[in-house]
Amino acid sequence: MQQSLWQRLKREFIKTFIRGDEIPFDNGFIPGRFHEQSRAEKCLAWVKANAVLITTLSAVLAVMIGFVSLLVSLFK
Numbered sequence: 816m817q818q819s820l821w822q823r824l825k826r827e828f829i830k831t832f833i834r835g836d837e838i839p840f841d842n843g844f845i846p847g848r849f850h851e852q853s854r855a856e857k858c859l860a861w862v863k864a865n866a867v868l869i870t871t872l873s874a875v876l877a878v879m880i881g882f883v884s885l886l887v888s889l890f891k
Contacts, residue, residue, distance in 0.1 A: 862869065
């Protein structure tokens with residue numbers, strides 16, 4: 816158990832500080848260090864990059880739901 820924990824810690828250290836993409840200077844990490852992006856970081860980066868599209872689609876969906884509910888209440 817202790818050996819596997821040590822191996823995992825070593826692997827995470829190597830993944831975080833030795834190989835991978837360089838961390839930008841403005842995200843709170845130590846500048847000049849290297850890491851691989853986790854799945855959550857990739858997802859958040861995608862959401863940030865597509866924020867306008869996501870906002871537009873959710874607004875269109877809200878208008879469509881409102882229109883359908885209006886039609887249902889009018890013809891009930």
